[in-house]
Amino acid sequence: MSSVLFDAPGPRARRRIRILNVVGALVVLGVLAWVVVGLARQEQFTADKWLPFVRPGEENIWTDYLLLGLWNTLRAAAVSIITSLVFGLAFGLGRLSNLAPVRWICGIVVEFFRSVPVLIMMIFFWLLFATSVPFVPSGESPFLAVVCGLTLYNGSVIAELVRSGVHNLPKGQREAALAIGLTHGRSRRIIELPQALISMMPSLVSQLVVILKDTALGAIITYSELLRSAQISATFFQNFIPALLVVAVVYIIVNFLLTTLAGRLARRLDRRTAGGARTAGTIPGAAPDLHSASVPDAGPGR
Template identity: 50%
Template sequence: MSSASVLFDAPGPRARVRNHVISGITVVLTLLVVWVIYSKLNEKGQLTAQKWEPFASANLWKTYILPGVQGTLTAAAVSIVLALALGFVLGVGRMSTHNVIRWVSAVFVEFFRAVPVLIMMIFTYFLYAFYDVFPSKHLALAGVITGLTLYNGAVIAEIVRAGVNSLPRGQSEAAWALGLRWGQTMRSILLPQAVTSMLPVLISQLVVVLKDTAIGYQITFLEMVRQGTQVGAAYGNYIPALIVIAVLMISVNFALSYFAVWLEGRMRRARRGPAPMHVGAPATQGTFAAGGGGTI
């Protein structure tokens, strides 16, 4: 049975014709909607060549776009590293054999999963400002990183816990039979296997981290979407500015997703090991031929 027909029966001739007709109607309706939107925007003068001309200026990119890209990537990179570290610690803590560690980790995870990211950003921003924890120019960045780290760390902790619990119980039992302690079993056997299976979900969550940096505009954080709206206000080209920002965000997300696919494939190949020798393979030089004493 092919992979395409595992969950449903292969369509017959009438079903294939019906699917082609529905697909054709959907494509036509989609193109019609796109054309209507384009016509409306063109009537407002938002898609004329004049509105795109500012993006050919190096000054616009240096003043608006590149600082926004730098702010977004900086906040996302730091938040991703911290959220991964926090998530793995909390995820392992939730599976700990010590009740205190398990309950503290569970309360932390459940609390910060329930609090909206924006609320955490605003709260930590004013908290840092009130106690003068960071310089004023870094307050917004610190608030964004803290909010993203706490929320996504809690989510990643659940991903880690689900990945480890999805492994066959025989893995743990074999480790215990060999005399390994719980920490050794988790570090050397369970986590390395779980990382490969949960890698796609982890990368999806890291893409969410990248996109959620846009929420930081509420605390005056310098990021891509905020800079795109400022370009639109300065040059009167909101639609082209937001299209450019969307293309940049999509490009970064695709690069991250491509890296995830490449890394997952590499890890799976590394776990698979060298290919086994097939039975009946031709003898190589230096081996004895069947029924003879010499070499080939």
């Protein structure tokens, strides 16, 4: 028995693979145990380190740090998601244009911003807004830099998702649209693009989660998002590990809610576009189905 890429392992190979898996798991567990013991020696798991989360004092770790950072994270993520979707749809359709110059320009823009790391773009726009754009307030330059960096990178990825989603549709969709008199542009906007958006929804949801998590890069350019706020609070309360664990749980909850919301939206759109199949006998005004109609039994001898 063989696979396309490699032969199926035999009994000895499977035994070696199991041994290596067990050894690797033991090594990972040993490293984790070593890290936990080291943190325990530094008293990072004592009850005093967790008290600021359940018993606020003069400095409230939630209202003064974490909730403010969460709001900044959600604000940057929401704006970046909207602008990335607009950028992705515009340049994705541009890459599908019948005009060669439009395709070339959109292709160059998308490939360029896909190749540049997000952090470099954030630092570039942060320095640009802080030094060369006088009408941008100094306090808003980190926020705008985070939004611009996330928009250009993730919008380019979404543009590629749009292009690939439209190309993966059956050719009959486009041919049927052209047969009823639609132009290529109207066929893409009215028929092909809605179906492509539904088919690429899982990849799109993953990219939205990436946008939310990449807002943490704003901490490097002094944007007070959730991670930076946790670092500042941990410096004040001296509870770095509990603060990072709490932030990790908050990120997991927010990403889970975003994924759930996007999944429900995708299912609703799928139901609206697909629709339920109905038989001819159930459609008002349609002729009854003679093949499925019951014929009374004539009885014996008739």
